[in-house]
Amino acid sequence: MTVTIKTDEQQRARHLAAMRHSAAHVLAAAMLDLMPDAKLAIGPAIDTGFYYDFDLPRTLTPEDLDALNRRMRRIIKQKQVFQHSTMPVDEAKSFFLERNQPYKVELIEDLEREASVAEVSLYQNGDFIDLCEGPHVANTGAVGAFKLLRTAGAYWRGDENRQQLQRVYGTAWETKDDLNAYLKFLEEAERRDHRRLGRELDLFSFSEDIGPGLVVWHAKGGHVRSTMEDYWRESHRAGGYEFIYTPHIGKASLWQTSGHLNWFSDNMYAPVEIDEQQYYLKPMNCPFHIQVYKSRTRSYRELPLRYTEAGTVYRYERSGVLHGLLRARGFTQDDAHLFCRPDQMDSELTRVLQFCLGILDTYGFKDLELELSTWERGETTKYAGEAQDWELAEAGLVKALDELDLSYKRMAGEAAFYGPKVDIKIVDVLGRPWQLSTIQFDFWLPQAFGLEYIGEDGSARRPFMIHRALYGSIERFFGILLEHYGGAFPVWLAPVQVVIIPIADRHNEYAQQVAATLSEAGVLVDVDTRSERMNAKIRDAQLQKVPYMAVVGDREIDDGAVNVRLRTGENCGALQVAEFSARVQDRAQSRSEAL
């Protein structure tokens, strides 16, 4: 799961970064050419190219991008040499001040203050001089293939209270072929966009009348979801979990105790008042699950307790961050809370981690990134719970990760104040990482709610509590899955598994008979009896990404067969109905990706 980069690959990566960063300088030079009043902020290389942030006298238009593209090409043609030089800090400050570049002055002042540097590094190409650490390629001619993609808003230093700048994004590659391949990849990503597929495959939608960030599941999407939930239920039952159900709202005092009103209220919907009591829509399930635990005295004998619920939560998200199913305001967590004794912790962690990975594997997610977020030792005031608990929990997580031979990234200081955690992420087709599963210790809630169990010696003890979500959000998981498969769900998830395509009307009756047979066997089947040509029916089934198309005509009726075409385009020829039915059932039951 970790990538070992060979030395020459590292060198190539460094060269690519230098090239992209050089492209950013060329962009800045072109911008000053176009708008001499432009104030420059920063222009780093990024994963697929580069950007540069500008403070400009007016808004950029698409035509400006074209003009910048042309000017950049001219600069590249001129093969201007990148010259490195240094300048004492004071001189550099007045240099950039004279040139009306306040952001550069601020950067120098920060360097002076934070790194106490005496002189700064500059790079010059043509007339353009920029504060820059480098490295760069030799001259602008070595910048390679690039394209400016879009403009966007960005804050100076990422701080929304500061000046908003205009960011120009570009992509840059060593060769024209690499560039074209990347542009093709972007097109493909657009085709696989879950929002687009959601509409085309009639899976879900959003309604202006309902509100932004609130998902409406259509029949087909609902079918996929319920299949996912069936699998969730089945696996959790086998995994020793117990199913609970809790309400959608709870009293203000509950959220006061849990601490959510203190540290999560920005993300909570405003309260509703009922009988002079304030109730909040739940942004998390934990306080409710805790109530189940607390409903009676617990004995050490009944631990571990594993409660799970597909609980729909609502969180206020700022309007600009909503993104289809991947970032919604209402979503369903497949939440579980594990309550265990200290001596059970290690085995519980290994068990829950293994459980998560097994299920993700079924969905075809093989490439995962694991992150272990830990506390900062000694900074005890920033964290709830006892130092020894933190150490124990971290050791338990490490042990579980090691036992399963998993590689992970250690994120020191990234833990929440209430406990360390392991997050499992996948990277989507656009290269964006999304968090799926999370396994989090919580030292705060058991303390806040005074959770206890009676130990062997009759004294009250505090249980460990672990939050665990596997899909994370069912909506998000579904969205990622949709993009992952490009809408072509494996048989077990497909909302329609088979479309029967009668060639002419006289074959409709036989088609219906076959459909009834398949349907009785539990296969999800449609018959396309429209008065269309077979080719049109195949095309439509193909576009709907139905796994199997079963063509029936005179020959098939004579043989009691169906002529099977897969959505891959492969033609399987005539199969006996029973044979075909068995094949579909086998693929569905094994949850295989094969057709």
Next chain:
RNA sequence: GCCCAGGUAGCUCAGUCGGCAGAGCAGCGGUUUUGUAAACCGCAGGUUGUGGGUUCGAAUCCCACCCUGGGCUCCA
């Protein structure tokens, strides 16, 4: 929330300078009865996101709001 770009039929989009709101696909009706990715003909479909303003006249210009997209910030 902020910056920018958008919102025209179910979908994708056109609509010039302010002068009768259009096309393709989907839908519906008919004709056709088809052998592995789009048959043909016809019909219907609109509060031009919503509300206000300017104007003889607004899809088009102005204002406010709603929603969507690209980012920033934040997160499952």
